[in-house]
Amino acid sequence: MISSGLVRIRTVWWTLGELTRTQKTRSEPWKSSARSSPASIHPSRRRSNAIDPAARQLGTDQIEQLIADYQSGATVYELGDRFGIERRTVSNILHRRGVPMRRRGLSPEQVDDAVHLYNLGWSLARVGQHLDVNHTTVLNKLRERGVPTRATHGRPRVGAGDPR
Numbered sequence: 001m002i003s004s005g006l007v008r009i010r011t012v013w014w015t016l017g018e019l020t021r022t023q024k025t026r027s028e029p030w031k032s033s034a035r036s037s038p039a040s041i042h043p044s045r046r047r048s049n050a051i052d053p054a055a056r057q058l059g060t061d062q063i064e065q066l067i068a069d070y071q072s073g074a075t076v077y078e079l080g081d082r083f084g085i086e087r088r089t090v091s092n093i094l095h096r097r098g099v100p101m102r103r104r105g106l107s108p109e110q111v112d113d114a115v116h117l118y119n120l121g122w123s124l125a126r127v128g129q130h131l132d133v134n135h136t137t138v139l140n141k142l143r144e145r146g147v148p149t150r151a152t153h154g155r156p157r158v159g160a161g162d163p164r
């Protein structure tokens with residue numbers, strides 16, 4: 001009888017220990033060995049706050065400098081790199097402070113250039129890099145002009161009802 005009581009005590013103790021370990025893993029996921037460590041993530045795939053769960057906070061003087069730099073012509077991408085924050089965070093800060101945003105877009109001549117380069121076989125990313133804009137901007141302008149776009153491997157896109 002004593003041995004069955006010990007078995008029950010051990011079982012309860014083991015179950016409580018497992019529950020405690022499971023609870024710690026759930027509440028502290030960064031300590032779990034199942035997740036990849038930050039060192040194993042390629043630097044280009046890391047988000048700015050992926051390692052430290054606390055978001056990067058800018059001080060008042062840094063925010064004032066960010067605004068001054070933006071008004072001097074720096075882009076949100078440049079400011080994000082300079083201050084170690086996402087470009088969306090830069091935009092949010094500027095919006096909260098009432099700073100008018102510059103919408104850079106492409107001039108009609110640049111759109112003509114983009115159409116020409118894309119028709120030569122350049123990728124959207126390459127055209128965007130050449131014109132110093134995001135590839136999505138290039139795509140939107142091509143669509144506005146009615147330029148048929150290619151699939152990712154350079155083949156023409158197949159429509160929903162088109163024969164393959």
